[in-house]
Amino acid sequence: MALRLVGAVALAAAIAARAWAGGGDEADEVVDVELVLAVDVSLSMSPSELKIQREGYMAALMHERVIAAIRDGLHGKIAVTYFEWAGETSQRLVVPWTRIASLDDAQAFVALLTAIPARSARRTSISSGLIFAESLFEDNGFRGTKRVIDVSGDGPNNQGPRVDTTRDGIVARGIVVNGLPLMTNSGMTTSFDVPDLDRYYAHCVIGGPGSFVIPVTEWSHFPEAIRRKLVLELAGPQPVQSAHLSSRDVRVVRVAATPAQSRAEDYDCLIGERMWQNRLRFWDEN
Numbered sequence: 329m330a331l332r333l334v335g336a337v338a339l340a341a342a343i344a345a346r347a348w349a350g351g352g353d354e355a356d357e358v359v360d361v362e363l364v365l366a367v368d369v370s371l372s373m374s375p376s377e378l379k380i381q382r383e384g385y386m387a388a389l390m391h392e393r394v395i396a397a398i399r400d401g402l403h404g405k406i407a408v409t410y411f412e413w414a415g416e417t418s419q420r421l422v423v424p425w426t427r428i429a430s431l432d433d434a435q436a437f438v439a440l441l442t443a444i445p446a447r448s449a450r451r452t453s454i455s456s457g458l459i460f461a462e463s464l465f466e467d468n469g470f471r472g473t474k475r476v477i478d479v480s481g482d483g484p485n486n487q488g489p490r491v492d493t494t495r496d497g498i499v500a501r502g503i504v505v506n507g508l509p510l511m512t513n514s515g516m517t518t519s520f521d522v523p524d525l526d527r528y529y530a531h532c533v534i535g536g537p538g539s540f541v542i543p544v545t546e547w548s549h550f551p552e553a554i555r556r557k558l559v560l561e562l563a564g565p566q567p568v569q570s571a572h573l574s575s576r577d578v579r580v581v582r583v584a585a586t587p588a589q590s591r592a593e594d595y596d597c598l599i600g601e602r603m604w605q606n607r608l609r610f611w612d613e614n
Contacts, residue, residue: 357427360401361562362472363408364461368481368510370414370452372521377512378446380547381480385410386438388554395431397562405429406562407470410441411460415451416488419460425468452600453488454481454533455495458505462498476561480508483521484528484600492532492597504536508557511545522599530581531595541581556580 365385369378388394389408398406410423423440427433461477477498485491495505507529522528526543534541540560542553560580596602 356469356471357407358403359405359407359427359470359472360398360403360474361406362425362465362468362470362475363406363561364464364477365408365410366457366461366477366479367410367412368414368452368457368479369412369418369446369448370481370483371448371450372452372482373448373510377510377547378448380550381510382441382446384550384554386441387551388558389428389437390431390434391555394555394558394562395434397559398428399430401562402473407468407472408437409464409468410437411464412446413453413457413460414449416453416456418449418451418453419457420447421464425464425470427470451487452481452483452485454479454485455491456488458491458494458498459489462501462503465503475503477503477505478508478557478561479505479533480510481529482510482512483525484603485532485597486600486604490597495533495535499535502536504539505534506539506557506561507534507541508553509541509543510550511543512547526581527595528597528599532597538582543579543581 367381367385373381398404406428407425408423408428409421409425411419411421413419422444423437426437426440428437457479458477461479465475498505509525509529511525526541529541542557544550544553
């Protein structure tokens with residue numbers, strides 16, 4: 329086991345070096361999906377929730393169903409990067425772009441992820457996280473048939489640019505945004521929580537062909553939600569076998585083929601900003 333871990337760490341270092349050198353003279357490596365994992369670490373997340381979240385991603389990336397979905401792709405490989413976000417200026421790249429084509433590759437990615445503990449920060453700026461995620465596609469050394477931003481979060485945007493208009497601009501450039509709203513009603517509940525965060529994500533955050541939301545209402549469901557989301561994102565236009573999506577506890581909310589702008593008009597996408605302003609007004613009056 330120790331030798332296997334040492335080997336995984338060594339492979340991780342080699343992969344990281346290659347990922348950082350992505351913009352060299354050689355042609356970009358063709359993969360099935362370029363996937364950005366954008367993970368919320370705002371202060372409303374408790375330490376135990378941060379741990380569950382990180383471990384959920386680690387387990388999902390090494391899961392046999394996810395590895396099988398990667399291998400079933402046209403090219404049999406994907407490129408993944410992982411960063412954590414909170415407020416407008418709080419984005420931290422944890423694992424750079426990494427090619428995953430096998431379990432060994434996935435273990436190397438997880439070794440890098442394990443080496444850096446999660447770190448919380450103030451406020452919630454989904455929009456700034458999306459902007460940062462979009463920038464990661466530039467000169468990354470890979471060329472995917474699909475580009476996806478996979479964003480998780482436990483509250484609405486309350487800082488930075490409007491999230492819906494930010495989303496619209498990113499989707500217009502051919503990038504799909506999928507969401508994992510965390511609606512567990514546990515941990516550090518705040519006055520900025522919204523009860524229908526899944527609807528907020530569906531109307532204001534996600535977009536692009538085939539985009540979807542997977543709400544997480546219990547932390548015990550989180551690992552399965554991550555696995556299901558990854559399998560769906562890697563499946564491409566082909567239907568996913570039901571055996572890959574067996575859990576009854578995790579539901580997938582597909583977005584109808586309605587323009588993102590029309591969907592946003594059906595929901596107050598500034599609800600987080602308004603809640604923050606109301607709180608500031610209360611402080612000023614008292």
